[in-house]
Amino acid sequence: MEFLRPATWDEALAAKAEHPTALPISGGTDVMVELNFDVHRPSAILDLNRITELTEWSIDGDVVRLGASVPYTRIINELSGPLPGLALAAHTVGSPQIRNRGGVGGNLGAASPAGDSHPALLAAGRDVFVEAASVRGTRMIPIDDFYVGVKRNCLEADELIRAVHIPVADGPQQFSKIGTRNAMVIAVCAFGFALHPRTRTVGTGIGSAAPTPRRAVEAEEYLQGVLARRGLWESGELLGAEVIQEFGELVKAAASPIDDVRGTADYRRHALAVMARRTLTWTWNDYGKQIRSAA
Amino acid sequence: MRVTFTANGKPVEADDVWEGESLLYVLRERVGLPGSKNACEQGECGSCTVYLDGVPVCSCLVAAGQVQDREVRTVEGLTGENGELGLVQQAFVDAGAVQCGFCTPGLLVQTDALLEQDPQPSDADIREALSGNLCRCTGYEKIMDAVRLASARKCAKGSGA
């Protein structure tokens, strides 16, 4: 096994091109577990810790460019305004120590359906892009195209994740996650939800309840339809129990979970419906307040 | 490979490090700092918590090669130069927060970091901050007492009382 320590992004890309089977490591919170337990013996480890730009974020207009290795702790502390859904999700990741090391790039690289970032990224809208690069160039991968299978993403062997581009929130966002414990939770299932008043759209994201993170497309369309038809974006009036109930059912229907050691498929579906109803209620209440206070 | 870094203020060097080794292994088996504990090696228990460049992390999840030229501070580094106990260490002894003690080193580092950030945390803040440090013996009550005691002493010291 080799240990590669590029000092710059270009060196990292060159190293990845030369060693396409090298396993990138940044926070190490996934990679080291596999190494410690003999799950994985990559030909080389590609350490990205020395590339400081990966731990930087910036806001350009109404898009946050989030470096792949910005630790969750900093997302919570520095970005809960522009990225409230992701910040809430970040706050549910492992322990404080894990949050000090892990970042969104690792979640995307591992592409586990249980990764906590995914539902928040999906909910943040269709204009979320993963910035992937190789010596061949850079491409912006829409988040909806990124996850391709269980623990598989669409990256090429020579590509590395450099950043994620996420629109600055223009409405309330929420994130909920189920675990048997009250801390140190690997998601039994999770749900991200966002209101996007500017585009009159809503975003959803389901975690740990399908082979990949996925959005509940029909639930989004249903809700967008109701909001538009009833003029609720403008009025901010209550949604009513029926709409909330139906939204929950559609989210539940969008999942295709399995029974495993962390929970049953039935429970996951049930919990998703509950979380969908609750997060919709919370965000809509917040939105209603905003509308009323603006009026 | 060779890895050189600073441990508790002193330069250390480890040779023939296997590339898949963790910082925890290097500390425990190569540089004579076994205070950080190997309870789970999967980031679930916090027993191996150390400061890496001032930030508390699970040393089992840091690859040895990643600490090249960086600064590590372990539980051994909480003790004063003349062997006197640090404030948090003393509070854990006094409050009866130590039973088997295997979780203690990680809890000490994490508590030290908490009180550095917030010398007077609420009970809920303490629980959140320590939620990644498992203890199987105490039921955490004496650990809560220890953190409150350390906080009280730190504040008393800070206010010159």
Next chain:
Amino acid sequence: MSERIIRHSARRSHRTSEAGAGGPSTRTIQGQKNLQDIRQASKDGIGGSPLRPDGTLKVKGEFAYSSDLWHEDMLWGMALRSPHPRADILSVDVSEALKVPGVYAVLTHQDIPGSKYYGLEIQDQPALAIDKVRYHGEAIALVAADHPETARRAVRKIKVEYRVHTPIVTEEQCLHPEKYGYVHEPHEYKSHASGNIVHSQKLVSGLGVSDEVRAMADVIVSGDYEVGMQDQAFLGPESGLAVPAEDGGIDLYIATQWLHVDRQQMAPVLALPQEKVRLTLAGVGGAFGGREDLSMQIHACLLAQHTGKPVKIVYSRDESFFGHVHRHPAKMHYEHGATRDGKLVFADARIVLDGGAYASASPAVVGNAASLGHGPYVIPNVRMEAVALYSNNPSCGAMRGFGAVQAAFGYESQMDKLAAELGMDPVEFRQLNAVSEGDSMPTGQQIDSPAPVAELLRRVKDMPLPPPLDLDDLDIRQLPGALSNTSHGEGIVRGVGYSVGIKNVGFSEGFDDYSTARVRLEVIGGEPVAMVHTAMAEVGQGGVTVHAQIVRTELGVEHVTIHPANTEVGSAGSTSASRQTYMTGGAVKLAAEAVRQALFEKGRRRYGWTHKDLTLLGGKVVSQARGALISIVDLLGDDAIDLTREHHHRPTQPFDKETGQGFGHVQYSFCANRAVVDVDVELGLVKVVELTAVQDVGKALNPLSVIGQIQGGCTQALGLAVMEEIILKDGKVRNASFTDYLIPTILDTPPIPVEILELPDPNAPYGLRGVGEAPTVSATPSIVAAIRNATGLALNRIPVRPEHLTGTL
């Protein structure tokens, strides 16, 4: 009767004593110096709460745990383990493994020099699998190499050919071996085991249970209850260092619960006489029963014997789940009858424990389940059958609470059911039927020391309740789900539940459970210094603190040193069964008393004393009538008094095989709990808000440690109630990690107010009562009762999972 009550409230003011355990600290690699001199005044005798003698080293990170040991030139040992729960081993090819550079030895059962089997009660477990494997994770071969990664690579290169069989895992399969097969072939059964049954115990008292007896009851309730497989989940992984000695023997530095019984099991396998197998206790990172059986002891020694080099083995967390026994999962049927006015008439129960592949402590666990399985209640007519089965599941044996935990979930669930059926308050119903001193247990054993069960219940009910949730001032960290942000108050329902439990203290059923202690008194640096030497395994419980306290009290000296525990002194028995303060503490007391008598005798010989009222106080011989006679320093001079004593508890009897009658237990211990929970009834998530405990401890030798034991015991009970279970599928362990075997975090654990009663037991040293296990027995049912109270659900299985609370299993 003197009574002292100690209250510990979670919100009490800080203890601000600045007293520390001073003196220089030393760390040595080989685990020899894990204890410092305690430079404390003798006010730190029994009843005080002096600080731990190992506390300073532990907070400095200098305390040498078994996994911290290091030796020049040492090798790393590692085991190849079976991926199958039941298979024949057709061949094992180690040739490729031996070729890996850095590998020093690869061993199979064929390389074992002596006996190939060992076991605590029945020697049925091969040190390395012989021709077949009986559980997922059974060790088949061993590797010694220069680095853990080298050893892992070599382990991967060992080729094993298996013929895989359908594992025997269900009760139906186990009880019909002629149809499903034998875990051990019939000719392999040793002693009292037969078929796929390790051990069974029946019990009948009063009229037993018949239709006539049932007819005497106005109300009858019954239920089937199930307990999942709990793990001790101590944090310090199994580990140790074996060093081959020049005399052909071996020195093992080890984390264990019982040095001498480890040695007794190891020596025949290593083909060494007992005295050439020398064990020294290394630092132990928790035990809870999981270190009562051997894990890596024999393996490390075999590798050290073969390589001639020191060998260290440290289990990884996943291997730890395969490397020790667990708490027996149980299926239980209970039936209880009572009169309309709430008096119990009869109780009937059958408890089936899954013992797994090897016997371990199953027979004794069965004895406890049978004899304690009807709880601390007066029941005129009783029937019980407890049985442990052999299966191809992981072996089960000792865990804190030992056979009493499973049953308590059954009988306490029944008590709530009966109370509900009768329209009575569940606490009052229990109080009405509670045992007290002088009552007989269903075994016929009369309880001959305080048994304040009704009083414990009264006190726990009288403790103030936590305030209700304030929905206007919510901190989501206090809600079920906490930071997972599942509720902002929606779906939350509060529930309250009560329970009480009974546990025996010490080893039972006729076992002579003795402990040995050596106490030495001499003058060092002009001061009297006492040294205590025992083989007691300090696993975190604080026995070393208590030993020093006892010696200070008995010898009136300030300075007490604790000798490292090893096999150079006689057995201390196991650190289990809540017994060490009673048993080894009792031995220390006897040895100290003997030293004191020898000192007085010296004075009598030298000075012709005739006083009958001598004591040792403040470093002096004191006559109560005449005052100080002489200092210990002057009386002792250059001499040392060095005496060893054994402490035997009063004898017990085996239970009659058919009737279960017999004076089987040394002492009983009782704890009552109240749990307050918030349940998110829509999501099935639980937050325990408060878990109160009231326990009679006879005499708290060290109140701080006693409270710590009770709080820790309650927390393990909380784990069993709502999260902890080794999940098996067809004999395979599916969650051998701390990612998926969940133990309570600090956010799962509530404030645990504790109230201690001290009603002395006249049979026990200082009147003390074993402490460590009763809360682990009693607390689980209170939490389940509280969840039932919040949800109205029956909940007949623990751990209670979100699926049970949402109908989504």
